[in-house]
Amino acid sequence: MAEIQLKALAHSYSDTPTGPDDYAIRQLDHVWHKGGAYALLGPSGCGKSTMLNIISGLIQPSEGEVLFDGKRVNELSPRDRNIAQVFQFPVIYDSMTVYENLAFPLKNNKVPASRIKVRVQEIAEVLEIEDKLHKKARNLTADEKQKVSMGRGLVREDVSAILFDEPLTVIDPQLKWKLRRKLKQIHEQFDITMVYVTHDQLEASTFADRIAVMYDGQVVQFGTPTELFEAPNHTFVGYFIGSPGMNIVEVERCSDGVCFGSTVLPLESWQVDILKRMTSGNLKIGIRPEFIEISPIASDDTYEANVQDIEDLGTYKIVTVQLGEQELKVRQNEEFEASIDSPVHLSFPKQWLMLYVDEFLVQEQQ
Amino acid sequence: MSLTLENLSRTVDGVDYVRDANLTFEAGSFNVLLGRTLAGKTSMMRLMAGLDKPSQGRLLYNGEDVTGQNVQRRNISMIYQQFINYPTLTVYENIASPLRLAKMAESEIDRRVKETASMLQIEPLLKRYPLELSGGQQQRTAMARALVKDATLVLFDEPLVNLDYKLREELRAELRDLFRERQCIAVYATTEANEALALGGTTTLLHEGGVVQTGPVMEVYRAPVNTLAAQLFSEPPMNMVRGRVTDTEVTFDEYSHHALTQELEKLTPGDYWFGIRPSHIALVPTNDDDLEMSMEVALSEISGSETFMHVENSHFEMVMQLMGVHQYHTGAPVKVYLPINKLFVFDKDEQLVHTPSRVAGGAV
Numbered sequence: 001m002a003e004i005q006l007k008a009l010a011h012s013y014s015d016t017p018t019g020p021d022d023y024a025i026r027q028l029d030h031v032w033h034k035g036g037a038y039a040l041l042g043p044s045g046c047g048k049s050t051m052l053n054i055i056s057g058l059i060q061p062s063e064g065e066v067l068f069d070g071k072r073v074n075e076l077s078p079r080d081r082n083i084a085q086v087f088q089f090p091v092i093y094d095s096m097t098v099y100e101n102l103a104f105p106l107k108n109n110k111v112p113a114s115r116i117k118v119r120v121q122e123i124a125e126v127l128e129i130e131d132k133l134h135k136k137a138r139n140l141t142a143d144e145k146q147k148v149s150m151g152r153g154l155v156r157e158d159v160s161a162i163l164f165d166e167p168l169t170v171i172d173p174q175l176k177w178k179l180r181r182k183l184k185q186i187h188e189q190f191d192i193t194m195v196y197v198t199h200d201q202l203e204a205s206t207f208a209d210r211i212a213v214m215y216d217g218q219v220v221q222f223g224t225p226t227e228l229f230e231a232p233n234h235t236f237v238g239y240f241i242g243s244p245g246m247n248i249v250e251v252e253r254c255s256d257g258v259c260f261g262s263t264v265l266p267l268e269s270w271q272v273d274i275l276k277r278m279t280s281g282n283l284k285i286g287i288r289p290e291f292i293e294i295s296p297i298a299s300d301d302t303y304e305a306n307v308q309d310i311e312d313l314g315t316y317k318i319v320t321v322q323l324g325e326q327e328l329k330v331r332q333n334e335e336f337e338a339s340i341d342s343p344v345h346l347s348f349p350k351q352w353l354m355l356y357v358d359e360f361l362v363q364e365q366q
Numbered sequence: 367m368s369l370t371l372e373n374l375s376r377t378v379d380g381v382d383y384v385r386d387a388n389l390t391f392e393a394g395s396f397n398v399l400l401g402r403t404l405a406g407k408t409s410m411m412r413l414m415a416g417l418d419k420p421s422q423g424r425l426l427y428n429g430e431d432v433t434g435q436n437v438q439r440r441n442i443s444m445i446y447q448q449f450i451n452y453p454t455l456t457v458y459e460n461i462a463s464p465l466r467l468a469k470m471a472e473s474e475i476d477r478r479v480k481e482t483a484s485m486l487q488i489e490p491l492l493k494r495y496p497l498e499l500s501g502g503q504q505q506r507t508a509m510a511r512a513l514v515k516d517a518t519l520v521l522f523d524e525p526l527v528n529l530d531y532k533l534r535e536e537l538r539a540e541l542r543d544l545f546r547e548r549q550c551i552a553v554y555a556t557t558e559a560n561e562a563l564a565l566g567g568t569t570t571l572l573h574e575g576g577v578v579q580t581g582p583v584m585e586v587y588r589a590p591v592n593t594l595a596a597q598l599f600s601e602p603p604m605n606m607v608r609g610r611v612t613d614t615e616v617t618f619d620e621y622s623h624h625a626l627t628q629e630l631e632k633l634t635p636g637d638y639w640f641g642i643r644p645s646h647i648a649l650v651p652t653n654d655d656d657l658e659m660s661m662e663v664a665l666s667e668i669s670g671s672e673t674f675m676h677v678e679n680s681h682f683e684m685v686m687q688l689m690g691v692h693q694y695h696t697g698a699p700v701k702v703y704l705p706i707n708k709l710f711v712f713d714k715d716e717q718l719v720h721t722p723s724r725v726a727g728g729a730v
Contacts, residue, residue: 043530044501172403173557173601177685181665181676188696199530205668205691225668226691240532241670290671290689314563314587315645315687331671333689334645 002068002160002193004032004055009064011050017062024050026217027063032161032195034069037187039196039208043240046214049165052197056083056163068160082160084153088169090145092152094138098129101137102151109156123151126186143175147182154186161193168203180206201241213237229288235359238286244318246286247328248356258285258355261324263303265348270364271355284356289331291352294319295345296338302345307338321346367393367428369414369519369551374423376409383409385575386423391551393518396542396567398583399555400598406575407555411521414553415442443512444521447528449504451496457483457507458492464515482514485544502533509537513544522554526561538564559601563587571598593716596641602674604641604710605684611635619681627655628706629720638719641710644674644687646722648703656703663694677702 011025020026025047032038032055040048053059054066057078066073073081092101102120111119124130127147132140137148146167153162164183168176184207187194196207204211205225212222213236221233232238238246251258253275257267265285267275275283295302305321305328312334319330321344330346338344355362369391376384384406391397399407412418413425416435425433432440443464451460458479465475483489486506496504505525512520522541526534542565545552556562562569562583569586571578571594579586579595590596596604609618611633617623618640626633651658661677661684668674673692676685677700686702694700711720 043532177602177665177667177674177676180667184665184696199532201531202667202669202674205670206665206674225670226693229670229691243535243669243671245532288671311564312584313560315643316689 003034005067006030007065011061035191039204039211041204042214047217048214084159084162086164086167088166090149092137099133164196233361244329249285282358286354289329292330293347298345370426372424377421382575396552398562398569400562401572405572441517442519443517445512445525449508461510482510520552602685621681637714639712644685646708647686651703663698666694
């Protein structure tokens with residue numbers, strides 16, 4: 001188990017990169033602490049697979065260093081880095097039994113037979129496949145095969161870290177949560193550094209204590225699930241996390257706050273102060289659909305909007321409202337009722353109004 | 367215009383891929399086939415398209431028997447999980463290809479390609495090649511090609527499964543809007559209950575090749591005919607507990623006793639299954655007569671904006687769906703509350719006998 005540090009790391013697939021657009025990973029520094037459960041979350045093309053391959057050693061970064069416990073490993077192969085990887089599709093030997101599959105990495109490392117037996121049994125119990133040990137791997141279901149894949153990573157006691165690349169893609173939705181739960185238990189039990197790459201916010205947030213959100217070759221936020229939800233550090237995080245994502249509205253400076261169209265939004269005084277000191281004209285306000293309050297009755301601090309659409313998703317409803325020229329999504333519980341094209345009154349609790357300058361969150365200075 | 371499946375079955379080597387299906391799809395309708403992997407969704411669509419021959423039964427199009435008729439002779443589009451485009455053709459030519467095959471006039475081809483491309487927001491990409499596009503753009507291109515020829519039957523076989531969930535969310539909303547104005551029959555296969563809810567229209571639940579239930583999406587969702595339908599159309603699955611009702615009380619799993627209140631008073635004594643949706647179990651009571659249970663947290667799964675909390679005790683396992691981020695350690699003790707007016711009740715043969723009353727203002 002190791003601490004993995006990325007130092008001034010950047011990677012370009014081009015031999016002669018000329019600008020930031022040529023980089024799959026723009027220069028970044030990042031530390032994955034020993035024993036942590038992490039996720040690397042982002043859409044396809046954000047650079048997350050490149051980063052994973054750099055950590056495992058499948059790709060050599062074009063700039064910067066990869067350090068394991070402070071030691072440079074740039075030149076080491078995946079095998080010499082002692083990294084275990086679990087991929088989208090199970091990587092196992094179909095013609096071998098489950099037992100043989102799990103014992104294989106240990107035999108390769110010349111672990112004594114008596115120890116192999118104990119260790120394989122232990123891992124099989126954790127994964128709840130002990131009754132399958134003598135079955136041929138080809139006769140297993142997709143989720144059982146993926147468990148064996150994971151087992152092959154876990155079985156080695158000298159492993160520095162386990163990297164997961166979308167490991168639940170081929171698993172039926174009904175079984176996914178069981179495997180997620182298993183992974184979580186495994187992490188708690190084994191205390192191994194684990195990095196889980198996914199585009200799925202549910203998988204990332206369930207598994208990881210901290211999530212690195214990648215966008216356009218950069219880590220735009222590294223935080224807990226709560227932080228990503230309540231205070232997205234970048235407009236992309238606001239959009240990407242949550243269903244539907246955050247409402248993001250282009251605004252202009254106004255006295256005591258910001259405005260869009262004829263709507264004036266007062267902000268907290270510290271936000272106004274910071275706004276005065278910044279010159280950029282790229283200003284946005286973000287508010288989550290969960291935090292907009294909706295009422296049939298007007299009061300002093302409400303804004304009148306018009307109901308455009310109500311989407312019933314069974315357990316909740318998404319209400320689309322029009323406020324001036326601006327469309328907003330509001331999330332309501334399943335009992336919410338309103339007529340299309342009728343007026344409603346919105347309020348925006350100040351603590352949930354996030355101010356973004358040049359796409360990054362303006363935070364209160366401590 | 368309508369498509370009817372009449373006692374349709376397909377059996378291969380003794381395995382029922384589709385079992386005695388009776389369904390009718392109307393023009394202008396959006397129909398979702400919801401079922402787990404191997405439930406028969408793809409097999410049923412292949413029968414509808416005429417790609418496979420049924421072992422039994424008939425396929426009627428506008429009342430006319432088209433069983434076994436070649437797909438080329440009927441105006442059908444199919445969209446698959448994998449984005450299938452011609453790599454050597456531009457996006458424009460990919461979309462135009464079915465129209466060229468139909469020998470349509472150049473000016474009409476141009477008009478339709480542009481119209482369809484703008485609908486799917488890929489107009490700026492028309493000169494590019496598929497491999498220069500992102501996955502989402504490639505799938506939009508494949509969809510545009512399927513939609514451009516005004517097919518009378520459009521079949522979608524889990525088209526969004528290989529895309530990022532955010533893109534899925536966006537394309538789903540677009541698809542729903544797109545088909546509002548079209549007069550074709552759209553059939554869409556998915557394994558995800560939430561996708562069926564988001565797409566709306568008619569939902570057909572499939573299991574092991576057979577139709578479990580069919581109807582307008584909210585009707586099926588609110589009144590699942592049996593425990594299987596309830597499980598299939600709930601993500602995470604509906605919580606089920608066995609219970610015995612006597613004249614005075616209900617006992618869950620011979621363990622947890624509760625007085626009969628509200629609608630439960632109407633149940634005749636006997637054995638039942640009680641179901642409750644994950645979103646209806648709460649950490650705080652909402653009514654005086656909520657069923658209170660002491661549980662332990664097994665896992666708290668956090669999506670961006672919701673938490674799926676798995677709880678258990680020596681008798682029950684349940685999953686709750688909570689708004690917001692709730693972090694609990696595994697093993698933490700919690701009290702959970704089940705509102706009586708949210709219970710589904712199924713008889714001992716697992717058939718629905720009672721649906722939860724909806725709260726004030728909640729007429730279906």
